[in-house]
Amino acid sequence: MRIGVLAKAAGVSVPTVRYYESIGLLAPPARQGGQRIYGSQALKALNLVRHCRELDFSIDETRDILASVQQRLPCNDTKSFAEKHLGSIRRKIAELRALETTVAALVSGCETTCCGSAAPDCVILQPGRGGT
Amino acid sequence: MRIGVLAKAAGVSVPTVRYYESIGLLAPPARQGGQRIYGSQALKALNLVRHCRELDFSIDETRDILASVQQRLPCNDTKSFAEKHLGSIRRKIAELRALETTVAALVSGCETTCCGSAAPDCVILQPGRGGT
DNA sequence: CTTGAACCTCAAGTGGCTTGAGGCCGTAGC
DNA sequence: GCTACGGCCTCAAGCCACTTGAGGTTCAAG
Numbered sequence: 512m513r514i515g516v517l518a519k520a521a522g523v524s525v526p527t528v529r530y531y532e533s534i535g536l537l538a539p540p541a542r543q544g545g546q547r548i549y550g551s552q553a554l555k556a557l558n559l560v561r562h563c564r565e566l567d568f569s570i571d572e573t574r575d576i577l578a579s580v581q582q583r584l585p586c587n588d589t590k591s592f593a594e595k596h597l598g599s600i601r602r603k604i605a606e607l608r609a610l611e612t613t614v615a616a617l618v619s620g621c622e623t624t625c626c627g628s629a630a631p632d633c634v635i636l637q638p639g640r641g642g643t
Numbered sequence: 644m645r646i647g648v649l650a651k652a653a654g655v656s657v658p659t660v661r662y663y664e665s666i667g668l669l670a671p672p673a674r675q676g677g678q679r680i681y682g683s684q685a686l687k688a689l690n691l692v693r694h695c696r697e698l699d700f701s702i703d704e705t706r707d708i709l710a711s712v713q714q715r716l717p718c719n720d721t722k723s724f725a726e727k728h729l730g731s732i733r734r735k736i737a738e739l740r741a742l743e744t745t746v747a748a749l750v751s752g753c754e755t756t757c758c759g760s761a762a763p764d765c766v767i768l769q770p771g772r773g774g775t
Numbered sequence: 776c777t778t779g780a781a782c783c784t785c786a787a788g789t790g791g792c793t794t795g796a797g798g799c800c801g802t803a804g805c
Numbered sequence: 806g807c808t809a810c811g812g813c814c815t816c817a818a819g820c821c822a823c824t825t826g827a828g829g830t831t832c833a834a835g
Contacts, residue, residue: 513781513782514781514782515780515781515782524823524824525781525782526823526824526825527822527823527824529783529784530822530823530824534822544782544830544831544832545782545783545830545831546781546782546783546830546831546832547782547783558770559768559770561770562768562769562770563768564822566742566745566746566749567742569821569822570821570822576762576768579762580762580763580768582762583761583762583763584761584762585759585760585761585762586753586757586758586759586760586761586762586764586765586767586768587758587759588762589753589762589765589767589768590750590753590754590758590765590767593746593749593750593753593767594750596746597743597746597747597750600739600742600743600746601743603739604736604739604740604743607732607735607736607739608736610698610699610732611729611732611733611736613698614698614725614728614729614732615729617698617725618722618725618726618729621718621721621722621725622722625718626718626719626722627717627718627719628717628718629715629716629717629718630708630711630712630714630715630716630717630718630720630721631712631715632718633718633721633722635718635721635722635725636691636694636695636708636712636718636721637694638690638691638693638694645812645813646812646813647811647812647813656792656793657812657813658792658793658794659791659792659793661814661815662791662792662793663792666791676799676800676801676813677799677800677813677814678799678800678801678812678813678814679813679814696791701790701791702790702791702792
């Protein structure tokens with residue numbers, strides 16, 4: 512199949528497929544008249560890449576996961592990748608929740624205290640209030 | 644004061660100050676012998692920028708906030724920026740929580756079902772399970 | 776044989792900086 | 806005066822994961 516068919520089947524854009532090839536994430540396929548021709552293995556690989564990206568694994572992690580799949584290693588590595596990833600997702604959530612609390616407090620502070628006064632005096636813009 | 648003093652006082656790096664100037668976020672200061680010399684106004688502005696960035700406002704939003712401060716506009720705009728921002732923080736949190744649920748389910752699925760089997764068959768890597 | 780879609784490569788843009796190369800300025804000690 | 810050294814200067818490139826654009830080639834249909 513040609514690149515457009517492959518891309519559509521995997522739900523990614525054509526330039527993205529070429530990009531993945533350029534960074535060595537997908538193997539360069541055979542060519543016919545200069546155009547890339549893919550087999551079903553390529554679709555499987557691309558589907559896996561997309562799945563990893565949807566789970567928000569980085570390109571480097573995705574590369575490692577692909578390698579362990581292609582070598583049919585036991586899936587302990589996969590699981591430990593996923594666990595590490597889960598940790599970073601949770602850290603990110605914690606950061607964002609702290610930020611949410613801070614910003615929400617500033618907004619309600621503005622509503623009760625300063626709403627309508629001059630911007631330089633607005634509580635939202637006073638330094639040192641943020642829990643960051 | 645010179646750029647190093649300013650940067651330290653505001654808690655940002657020297658290249659960051661120059662970067663902010665290059666994108667028009669901070670006004671170009673006077674020069675002595677080619678070197679930038681700043682007054683206390685510049686420190687105030689830079690502190691405000693840093694505060695906005697800590698609250699995770701984008702550079703463009705920060706620019707708008709700076710402008711409204713310098714024009715001493717009433718702070719309703721500031722508040723609506725903050726409210727919009729709060730909305731996007733909450734959306735991001737919701738996304739990440741969904742992702743957390745998905746990945747956590749995959750990890751525990753691997754533990755109970757496939758742990759140790761070949762990576763291509765690991766439940767973590769099966770497409771279509773993710774709620775994304 | 777011509778149209779038009781799909782393909783090709785290469786380069787640059789996105790955000791918010793950081794890092795590096797290569798060189799100038801200012802001050803302190805000798 | 807002279808040298809050493811830190812701090813300053815500009816400009817360019819790197820980071821991540823793509824997207825967008827320019828300009829040209831190939832393929833399938835009519």
